[in-house]
Amino acid sequence: MRALLVDRSAPGGLRLGEAPDPVQAPNQALVRVTATSLNYGEVAFGIDNAPEGTVLGWDAAGIVERAAADGSGPAIGTPAVTLAPDGAWAEYRVVDTDLMGVVPQGADPGAISTVPVAGASALRALHRIGPILGRRVLVTGATGGVGRYAVQLAHLGGAHVVASTGDPAAHGESLRALGADEVVSGPAEANEPVDGVVDMVGGEQLVAAYDRLAESGTLVSVGHGTGGAETFPFGAFFGDQGRHDRSIVTFFLLACRGLSPDLTWLAGAVAGGRLDPQISWRGAWDAAGQAIEALRGRRLHGKAVLDIA
Template structure:
């Protein structure tokens, strides 16, 4: 099969080449991939750390070529969206049936391929915060893949949504159209305390966002797109009056159970147009180096999609 292989001598660290078709375990299905979406973490750190010739890729949408031998999951011929730790940048990938969602007929598989990491991470982060109806929720990195989904899902959950972006003037209109009530440049500008934070930036922004949490507030750390470490000032974690019982939590998406239901629901919302995946770049997979450069140089706001020939 054709696949994007790690080759750090090639532009973007990838080249199109040949790889064996993966053999699924009994609880896995073999998927013929039609589209994949790129995530910041896999292109920034995944390519650098992977062995030469590896096939990476977390997100992929396509059609079940061979159903799981144990009888779980969708039947052959079903349109699906999938998550796995690798293998999405190829003509075929295997995925655990618990990480496979069913896609409505007629849906754009390219748009649906943005769902697994970005959409499911946002959904699980908001679930970890708890009931958000009438609560103030702050989202850092709001114009990125996870951030866009988090803004929309928080608004649908009844939260007062505060979106953080480095360019509130240029991107404010777009974020308000997605559901943000406020668009600010820094977490410190949130004003009143917030009840929850979805943080995808890490570093200084995570520390600043944590300082905005009110009593019993929760910050969910989803990513570290900023690349800088967290340094908390003295007494930042001390439970003074009005600031006690605050939490910083995280999760590993591939460690979550029940993702099939999440992926199916998110795919339905994208297909119906009630969630906007924010596609900012789309092209054939032989242009992957161009997409990666755009993503890493911060010229991309939203998701990059590769169509698999």
């Protein structure tokens, strides 16, 4: 089968070549991939650290070519959205049926391919915060793929959404269109304490966001875009002065169970227009190098999608 192979001598670190067909386990479906979306983590770190010739990729939309032998998951011919640690950047991938969602007929595969990492991470992070109706939720790194889904989902859940971005003048209008009630240049600029935080940045911003948590508030650490350390000042974890019962929760999407209903729901919401996938770059998979360089250079805000020929 054709696939994008790790080749650090090629533009973006990938070249289009031939790879062995994937081997299907009993609890896995074989999916013919029609579109994949790129995530900053896999292009910034995965390509540099993977062996040459590896087929990477987390997110993919496609059609079930062969159903799981154990009877789980969707039937042959079903449009599906899929998540796995690798294998998305190829004509075919095998996926655990617990990491697949069913997609409405006729939905745009490119839009659906943005769902797995970005959409599911945002949804699970908000679930971890708890009921958000009428509560204040801060989203850091709000212009990224996960951040934009988190803003929309928090708004749909009835939260007062505070979106944090490095350039409110440039991105404020688009974030408000997605449902942000406030747009700030950093967590410290939030006017009032917040009940929950979805943090995509890490480093000093995570520390500042934790400081804005109200009593019994929860910060969910999803991303680590800065690569910086989190150094808390003395007294940050005292429980007095409205700081009682605050918590920080770490997050790893592939360790979550029961993702199929989440992926199905998110795919339906995107297909039905309730969620905007926020695609900022789209092209054929032989142009992947262009998207990868733009992602690495932080020039894309939103999602990059490759259509698989």
